[in-house]
Amino acid sequence: MKAAVNTPTNAVWSNTFADFKEITKARLAVSVVFSSLAGYLLGAYQIEMSSILLLAFGGYCMVGASNAFNQVIEKDLDALMNRTKNRPIPSGRMSTNKAMALAIILTVLGVVSLYILNPKTAMFGAISIFLYTCVYTPLKTKTPLAVFVGAFPGAIPFMLGWVAATNDFGIEPGTLFMIQFFWQFPHFWALGWMLDEDYKRGGFKMLPTGKKDKGTALQIIMYTIWMIVISIVPAFGITGRLQLSLPAEVIVFLMGMVMLVFALRLFEKRDNVSARKLMLASVSYITLMQIVYVVDKFI
Template sequence: MKTAVGTAINTSWSLAFSDFKEITKARLAVSVVFSSIAGYFLGADQISWLSIILLAFGGYCMVGASNAYNQVIEKDLDALMKRTMNRPIPAGRMSVNKAMAIAITLTLLGVVSLYYLNPKTAMFGAISIFLYTSVYTPLKTKTPLAVFVGAFPGAIPFMLGWVAATNDFGIEPGTLFMIQFFWQFPHFWALGWMLDDDYRKGGFKMLPTGKKDGATALQIIMYTIWMLVISVIPVFGITGTLQLSIPAAILVFLMGLVMLLFAFRLYEKRDNASARKLMLASVSYITLMQLVYVADKMIRIWI
């Protein structure tokens, strides 16, 4: 009897934890935390592990809150799409009130954690939640420009780490912001291309022309080029204390060329398989680029 009760409790906790990961989009939140920590290492003169813990915890809370608010707002639309119909709210496993309680709790925890680092970090975190939930989310069914608006909160994490380390916003975090800002267009448009049929069921307008056509693919190429250019700008010594060595810049440039190649392939073939390859290439690029930036700084300090 005790074994059965214990098994039931464990199963209940497991399902609750699974739904929590789903409502906060844990994989996305972890990737955002990774970007923030990379930005912190780039900005910090001395590493504080307490600051890293606060940044990671606060960052996860802010992203998790944004996603929870988003799923509350879009609960009826999520029920129409295959990729989202099994989310906790449309599937009936979580009430709207519970989801809102999670979102509000995470917002408060996130703001407080980031405020302990410095007020600017908390401010940018709060701005990202506001833009994501109050501007980007409602616009998704109105206009393709929603992706442009959504790129602002999406670009904050990389620069947020620098601000957390320095309590300052200048050319350095601005450059990190611009790199991730332009990166998001090829990334999300590739994703939008893959899921266009499903998005249409929910009424979402994610592609810039509204179609999987050459004009959309061309815009993907152009934004990838801008991303690539900005990613290597620090090598020229015009971005303050944010610097990049020539070998690191060459490596970043070559990685960007690979992503650009996948963008050209999408323009040529215009199929979902090519869009998927570009999306995966974009995820690899942003992660490896940030690692190169951090490793390059550490090597320069060591030398």
């Protein structure tokens, strides 16, 4: 009898946790936390576990809040697309009011956690939530420039870690911001290319030309080149304490060239398979690049 009672209870908790992960986009949030921690390690004079925990918790709350607000706003459009129709709100598993309450709670927890680190970190976290929710989200159905606007909150995490460690914004976090800013475009346009038909069902305008054509592919190539250039700038000693050794520069450059090859293949073939390969290459690049930066600092 006890097992029979516990089983439904366990199922409820399991489903609730699954919906929480879905509405906060747990995998995306974890990747953002990873970027923030990489920035923290690059900026820190002395590593403090309490700061790492606050940054990780606050960062997850920040991203989770943005995604929850986004899903509240886009609940009707999500119901039209195959990739989003089973999300908690359009599927009916979570009410709009509960999702909104969760988003507000996560916002408060995130901002307070980041404020404990320092006010600048909390400010940038709040700006990120505002831009993602109040500017990027409504623009997605209006203009492809939404991706440009969305690149700003998307580029904040790497920079945020440095600010959390130093309570300062200068050339170093600015460079980290620019690296992830330019990376956003090939990454999200590759994703937008793959999901173009589904995005159109929801009325989203994600590709720069509105089409899966050479114009879009050419812009992907150009932004990939800028990303590579900015990624190796710290090797030239002009970015303050953010520096890169020659071996690390070569590794980062080669990884960027691999991503550029995938971008060129998309320009040549203009198919979903090539777009998917570029998207996966971009995820690998940003993760490995951050690891190389951190390892290079400590060796």
